[in-house]
Amino acid sequence: MSRPTIADVAAEAGVSKTTVSHALTGQGRVKEETTRRVLDAAERLGYRPNMMARGLRTARTRLLAIANSVPAVVADGAGALSYYMTVAGSAARTALRSGYATILIPPDAAPGIFSDIAIDGAIILDPQTADPFLAALRKRHVPFVTIGREPGALGAGWCVDSDMIDATTRLLDHFALGGSCRPALILTEEQRSYSTDARLAYERWVAQRGLPPVVVTAHEKRAEKGGHAAMSRLLAAHPQVNAVFVPLDPFATGALHALAEAGRRVPQDMQVATLDGVRAQFSVPALTAVSDDMEAFARCAVELLLEQLADPAATPRGVTMQSRIVVRDTTLAAAATG
Amino acid sequence: MSRPTIADVAAEAGVSKTTVSHALTGQGRVKEETTRRVLDAAERLGYRPNMMARGLRTARTRLLAIANSVPAVVADGAGALSYYMTVAGSAARTALRSGYATILIPPDAAPGIFSDIAIDGAIILDPQTADPFLAALRKRHVPFVTIGREPGALGAGWCVDSDMIDATTRLLDHFALGGSCRPALILTEEQRSYSTDARLAYERWVAQRGLPPVVVTAHEKRAEKGGHAAMSRLLAAHPQVNAVFVPLDPFATGALHALAEAGRRVPQDMQVATLDGVRAQFSVPALTAVSDDMEAFARCAVELLLEQLADPAATPRGVTMQSRIVVRDTTLAAAATG
DNA sequence: AGCGTTTGCCAAATCGTTTTGGCTGGAATG
DNA sequence: CATTCCAGCCAAAACGATTTGGCAAACGCT
Incomplete structure (x- = not known):
């Protein structure tokens, strides 16, 4: 059989799709014992929610993007942007813990990229004045956190920065x-x-x-x-x-x-x-x-981004870190x- | 107004949703002039297809993943896996050209990750004998390409390798x-x-x-x-x-x-x-x-992966590159x- | 003219979730 | 005893695309 759907779980547990959904996501009211039955059934069938279907309904992709505004200065090739890897890897790890996957925007990508990929939020490294990536994100109303502040920006934005x-x-x-x-x-x-x-x-x-x-x-x-x-x-x-x-x-x-x-x-x-x-x-x-500590920057950036996703109306918050x-x-x- | 859907484009162009879909994807039969009208309308409205909806219908996410089977040997921190960045960035860039975004699997992630993210294919760096990542991918029937062969694997797999x-x-x-x-x-x-x-x-x-x-x-x-x-x-x-x-x-x-x-x-x-x-x-x-040339490896790996996605029944192909x-x-x- | 084929378009079904609104039957309230 | 409330469940309606199956009109052939 192909991948089990929520309907299969519902049949297995002898309840409706609604109840399965509620039991799995913790929404609505479901009796404790029913929840257990649903969880059992899901486990037995190896059920995994279909991200596309969920995303379609909730208008959330559970995907973040990470991009570096600094062009790859490929002076002598390898390792020119190795700190970007450190940051991206650390961000990806942190995001994953909260159930978000991280899309890697390749160095030197055009800012237009952000109108073609479906993401819930983004992390931008070292934005410059009037940064084109940030402009693209703002246009699409995609929440973002910067690592390093955007110089000359009007209000304070969500960012993590060193002093x-x-x-x-x-x-x-x-x-x-x-x-x-x-x-x-x-x-x-x-x-x-x-x-x-x-x-x-x-x-x-x-x-x-x-x-x-x-x-x-x-x-x-x-x-x-x-x-x-x-x-x-x-x-x-x-x-x-x-x-x-x-x-x-x-x-x-x-x-x-x-x-x-x-x-x-x-x-x-x-x-x-x-x-x-x-x-x-x-x-x-x-x-x-x-x-x-670039890894700490990344962790912090993801946390700020999740905070922002949880409450888009929250007032932007910045975090400053001490350098050695x-x-x-x-x-x-x-x-x-x- | 919120993001325009295919229905909005259809209304604007004075045709049905079906025709819009066909005109945009190149499926079915649509008169040249109608196609132009649809394209115009889409352009005017700034229409972008909803990836989640498309993915739900086609069962394709247009997402690839890239992972490194080698643990981050964090001997002295930074740059230990900088070649991973080179590869990941290059792969992401190549994939993007064909409309695929690339998910970065953080170093040292558990192979179980692959049952939680929705991807069309994966690239795995330097698999080891009986590699757990590859096992996870095989179990989920996710197509993959390795960079470096899996030692001791039975048949030949899709891979790019140096001699x-x-x-x-x-x-x-x-x-x-x-x-x-x-x-x-x-x-x-x-x-x-x-x-x-x-x-x-x-x-x-x-x-x-x-x-x-x-x-x-x-x-x-x-x-x-x-x-x-x-x-x-x-x-x-x-x-x-x-x-x-x-x-x-x-x-x-x-x-x-x-x-x-x-x-x-x-x-x-x-x-x-x-x-x-x-x-x-x-x-x-x-x-x-x-x-x-790790960038060439990555480009090649993505090409092989796309080839495999286009025709899952194709016989696995390997590419060997010369080292300097x-x-x-x-x-x-x-x-x-x- | 009669018949089959091709062209160009469309309505409706479909994908797998979440969410809305409503339905039951028992407990609490008057 | 009648009424209200609530816990617990469900059917059906979204979400926005693609795909299926079908319907006219135009075309080509005898």
């Missing part, structure tokens, strides 16, 4: 531990909340010390090349700079190459730090980095302690 | 380029096709040269520790060995540590190679590796050429 202002400040303090410090910042042209926050904290920090702000940018798609070029320009224009925060990790490794070519020693002549990931970990020298600074080879305090 | 016998042979030849060579093999206890193939090729290679086979194994879950322990045992028991193929990359980095502790120079005293990935690339010294050997710091030919 990048605090982290940047602590990082600059860490730079300064190595002695007198003239820090610079290498950012992406694209505005994502981590970069705007880093800029804010940086400008505040240098202003307090009466230092001139030095910020160089490149388009994120240029990846390693962009970081290399930015660092070269920086060295030429601001020779006094002796520490640099380069959040985007392909930029950071590109910057390391530029420094090597220019004959600058790291960290003696130039301290370098980035956001954590496989690149930072495995690069030689290993990069000091601002590190976030992982000291490796590219900053002076490392040499001092290690 | 690991050839690659291993070439790798051993590469080892031998550095002079007289006594190679060993460090494998996982778990049998996946790449490991059984590597063993086969290795045993053949040493037999041809009248050398004794040296194979050491560890449980894959032990990750770096396992590789470390295996290498230590190898050094103690077989001091004459001067080259080792360690397919599982966490094992390989673990082995490198053991070698460093034992004061053996790499590659002078011991050549080392592994399967490619971020670890191999970024490890210091960088590991010579057998490298596969990427020479880095841990083999002697590298020193010779670089």
Whole structure:
């Protein structure tokens, strides 16, 4: 026989389809003993509700989507977006516990994708200003949670975020531990909340010390090349700079190459730090980095999304997480302690 | 108004629902001009077919799943399974082109998952002997394609695979380029096709040269520790060995540590190679590796799966891909050429 | 003209759930 | 005793697509 339906269970248990549905979903009023009989029958037949039928009736798919707004900077292929995997996997696991499956939106997919797939909600990584993915979701009235805030958004949205202002400040303090410090910042042209926050904290920090702000940018798609070029320009224009925060990790490794070519020693002549990931970990020298627990981000994002699905009228809630600074080879305090 | 249905389009175009359905899906007979009118109406209303309704009727979800049979060997957290992301992302992209969305099965999920989600097909990475995921899929009659063969399976199944016998042979030849060579093999206890193939090729290679086979194994879950322990045992028991193929990359980095502790120079005293990935690339010294185009694997797997979905009665087809050997710091030919 | 075939369209059935509205019979209330 | 209420169950109506079977009109052939 093909897959048993609710009608088969009803026949087996000697009740109506309505009662089976109620017994299984906990709706309506069903005598305890009847419920047990239904559950038994369902078990015996190996009954599984048909998701399509259920979805049709309830207008819910029990599917979430996860997408990365950051394009796959395929500088050297593998692992460029490995943190995306970490997040996606963790989100999928968390969602599954609540009975939701997670659709993986491939890197670099067009935002139009969201009008073709049927989902109850979405998680978007690192949205940028006026993010096209978020626009598409809003248009379709699909609830979403962002990891990282949408910079320049009007009201606060559902999001989970790291405290990048605090982290940047602590990082600059860490730079300064190595002695007198003239820090610079290498950012992406694209505005994502981590970069705007880093800029804010940086400008505040240098202003307090009466230092001139030095910020160089490149388009994120240029990846390693962009970081290399930015660092070269920086060295030429601001020779006094002796520490640099380069959040985007392909930029950071590109910057390391530029420094090597220019004959600058790291960290003696130039301290370098980035956001954590496989690149930072495995690069030689290993990069000091601002590190976030991406798995926790993902878990939290799913929880917020489910909260929102349960009550679409709830007021948006954000969660902020503390980052750690992982000291490796590219900053002076490392040499001092290690 | 809420989302338009096929009935709205029918009204707008002045035809029946049947005709709309036929015009949109290309079924049945519809006059060219009528089709155009329907398409126009659908466009004007922004009509999107309801996936749940369609799925209910056709018993197809247009969802695929991708899962990794290899547990997340979370030796040092991030990036341990970054190749899984590469594959999953590439598969998702390919599937999307044919109108399928891809569900990400989180690492370490229980095989029982497949009785709770509604999918048309699945892609399973690196199945092991008597793989529980494949068992679950077979039980539910869900078509699947494996990346890597299921070792010890009776008939041939739908799969895409690398020619690991050839690659291993070439790798051993590469080892031998550095002079007289006594190679060993460090494998996982778990049998996946790449490991059984590597063993086969290795045993053949040493037999041809009248050398004794040296194979050491560890449980894959032990990750770096396992590789470390295996290498230590190898050094103690077989001091004459001067080259080792360690397919599982966490094992390989673990082995490198053991070698460093034992004061053996790499590659002078011991050549080392592994399967490619971020670890191999970024490890210091960088590991010579057998490298596969995982994105191509994924594309191919999706194509095979769609082929199978189009004709479930088709005889299973396998595709074999050629691997490259990427020479880095841990083999002697590298020193010779670089 | 008469007959069979093809073309173009449609009404109704169908997929497997949930939900609505109603029906029973016994307990509680007056 | 009559009335109201409620627990416990059910038949039928959704949900929005595809598919089946059929009906006219147009066409081709003798």
